[in-house]
Amino acid sequence: MIELPNQNPCEFCEGMAGRDDTWAVIGECEHTQTVINPSQYEIGQCCVITRRHVGTLLDLSDEECSAIIVAAKRVANALVNAFEPLGVLTFQNNGVYSGQEVPHYHFHVVPRQQGSDWGIGPPQLAVFEGAGRVQGTLHDSSSDGARRARVKVAAHKLHEVAALIRSNLPD
Ligand SMILES: [Zn+2]
Incomplete structure (x- = not known):
């Protein structure tokens, strides 16, 4: 059984219900909403929800699976148009032991640029030698606070970035 946080x-249900001023929608369809991530480890980082x-993942219908990838491709195109990133990272966490937080x-x-605040990857996954984590040990979250504080963005800025991405969506 996968353990959920x-x-x-739920902060996403609250956002979709209009009870969070940082909730900035980029696109939507019958099964999904695409929103700007309130924590901007990269400028323009989005989530399809x-x-x-x-x-x-294990709980999704086949229709939701299809809709998610279609939405992800659509916003990835917009991110490339808006930010000209070096690459686009897509990922998804299932359960607290994979780093799922909601x-x-x-x-x-995620549009990836030089100077990312993620170092070599999401901190909970870093097991390379010298990356601060020994394989087989729990992630030490004691230094996560400073990183998390750095990536918090004001609601008005999130809405500005979301509007820029929306204006770059393909037809
Ligand atoms: Zn929810």
Whole structure:
């Protein structure tokens, strides 16, 4: 059984219900909403989120699976147009032991640039020698606070970035 993070109320359900001023929608369809991630480890970092409150990949319908990738491709095109990134990272966490922090399915779409605040990768995955983590040990989160604080962005800025991405969506 995959263990989900505890969060009540769910911040994505709150956002979709219009109760979060940082919630900035880039696109939507019957099954998904694409939003700007409130934590901007990279400028323009987005998430495709299911409209249904479900936890992980294992809970998705086939229709939701298709809709998620279609939405991810669409926003990736917009990110390339808007930011000319060096690359686009997509990833998705299932369960607390994979780094999932919100118990509601989401698929990350991240334009990667030089000078990322992620170092060599998401911190919970860093097991390379010298990266601060020994394989087989729990992630030491004691230094995560400073990184998390650096990537918090004001609501008005998030809406500005979302509008820029929206204006770069393909037809
Ligand atoms: Zn939810």
